[in-house]
Amino acid sequence: MSEGLKSCPMCGGKASFNTTTYAPRKKPNAWFADGTPVTVAHAVNCQTCGVNNKGILGGYQTQRQAAEKWNTRAGEEA
Ligand SMILES: [Zn+2]
Numbered sequence: 538m539s540e541g542l543k544s545c546p547m548c549g550g551k552a553s554f555n556t557t558t559y560a561p562r563k564k565p566n567a568w569f570a571d572g573t574p575v576t577v578a579h580a581v582n583c584q585t586c587g588v589n590n591k592g593i594l595g596g597y598q599t600q601r602q603a604a605e606k607w608n609t610r611a612g613e614e615a
Contacts, residue, residue: 542581543608550585552607557595569598581607 542552557578565574578596581603582589590596590607597603 541604545583545586545588546610547588548583548586550583552581552583554600555580555582555589567594579603
């Protein structure tokens, strides 16, 4: 499932998907951009140094979004 993930921008380590599931809440306290309550969040993390792109919401709505963000960051030149 590490399809299309670039290596870690910090250490060059191998990246993998990370999924966080939140217990259902009567009153959600976080929402994705389209208004969907955050119950499952997808992110990418480095297996070597542990850096991740969870951000403030704990991740992205889809694994594809998480991968795109990760790869954008990995491709950035300082
Ligand atoms: Zn790393």
